[in-house]
Amino acid sequence: MRLLSALAFALVVSGLLPAQTAPPIKVDVKLVNVFVNVTDASGAPVGGLTKDDFTIAEDGHPQKIAIFERESAMPLSIVLAIDTSGSVAKDLAIEKHAAHTFVHSLLRPVDHLDLIDFSSDVREVVPFTNNLKRIDYGIENLLTGPATALYSAVYLASQSLATQHGRKVLILISDGGNTVNGTDYADALEQAVRSETMVYSIIDVPIVADAGRDTGGEHAMITLSQETGGKYYYADAEHLGDAFQKVSEDLRTQYLLAYYPIHRIADSDFRRIDVTLKQPPNAHYNVRHRTGYYASPAQ
Structure with missing residues (x-):
């Protein structure tokens, strides 16, 4: 090997063998997509x-954009x-009707939807498809159960979306209560952010007064939406269809x-995103987008 290397060196010096150039250094710079919604003071899209x-x-x-x-x-x-779960079972028939209408009005041939239900466990009812x-x-054919694995549903849904392309959206219908141990809120939120999932929370309000409501769970759903660039809606049984329409x-x-x-070079794996808008005089536009992303891929 030493004789061969010496011979090769001599040939290069003599010009009989071209010198090998160093392999090119490739830098993989990820394109960051930021989906932005702009609304006026009345909430209408701009x-x-x-x-x-x-x-x-x-x-x-x-x-640079x-x-x-x-x-x-x-x-x-x-x-x-x-x-x-049992806490929202009384509205299930109305939820089904609203879901049918939403899917038929929104889904295009290029889109795909995965349907899951969650109570004591999380179950994939229909894998990604555009077959209405x-x-x-x-x-x-949703199944009911006594408990609510809300955070596990968010985590597993986001994990599933991580392998998909295009805009990734989780539409979450619940009253906000998580009663199953295992996945916690922080893990659910991190997985949603890592997978670039926009969470749209439709908060089913079975009881108008705060007494008897899981306001902590509702706040968790709100924060999930705000951190991921989605949106949240409060809806009683009579207005679930309106909430679906607003998501669409x-x-x-x-x-x-x-x-x-x-x-x-940054100390944190998390990158914060800020989008600002040049607003005309007397305009009060609201700009909504995900707050950031993780530089490392979703798990």
């Missing part, structure tokens, strides 16, 4: 904005997670801002 109306920063560092779309046509990967008949059949409208009026993050 359309017609341009790329120049937005600025975006990661951990305080300005970023590489991709901008006014209304994202990117496919939807949706997990519809329905609480079938299969989804309809699944909605009519929200998904149809999203702006897409994407950027390649500037390389930097």
Whole structure:
């Protein structure tokens, strides 16, 4: 080996053998997609904005917007997670009807939906599909149980969405109570953020007065939505259909801002995202997006 190396070196020096160049260094810079909703003071979507109306920063560092779309046509990967525990059982028939209407009005051929129910356990009823008949059949065959594995449902749904492409959406229908030990809130939230899942919480309110309600669980659902760029809605049985309609409208009026993050060394794996909007005089627009992402992939 030493003789061969010496011979090769001599040939290179003499010009009879070209010198080998160092292999190119490849840097894998991940495109970061940020879906943004802009609403006015009344909550109505604001359309017609341009790329120049937005600025975006990661951990305080300005970023160049590489991709901008006014209304994202990117496919939807949706997990519809329905609480079938005893505390919401009385509204299950209405939830089913609203779910049927929502799926038929929103789902396009390019979209896919996964249906799960959760009570004492989390169960995948229908795997990802755009077959409306299969989804309809699944909605009519949900199983009930006494307890509520809410955080496990969020964790497993987000884990499933991590393998999907396009916009990743979890629609969570529950009264907010988690009564099953195992996955905790922090784990559920981290998995949702790592998988880039937008959580839309429809909070079923069986009791109007705070007494008897799990307001802590409701707050957890609200925070899940706020941290992931989704939205939350309170809805009693009579207005579940309205809540589904608002989710559909929200998904149809999203702006897409994407950027390649500037390389930097940070102590934290979490990267915070801030989007600001140039607002016209006297306008009070609300800008909503996920608060950040993890540099390492979802588990």
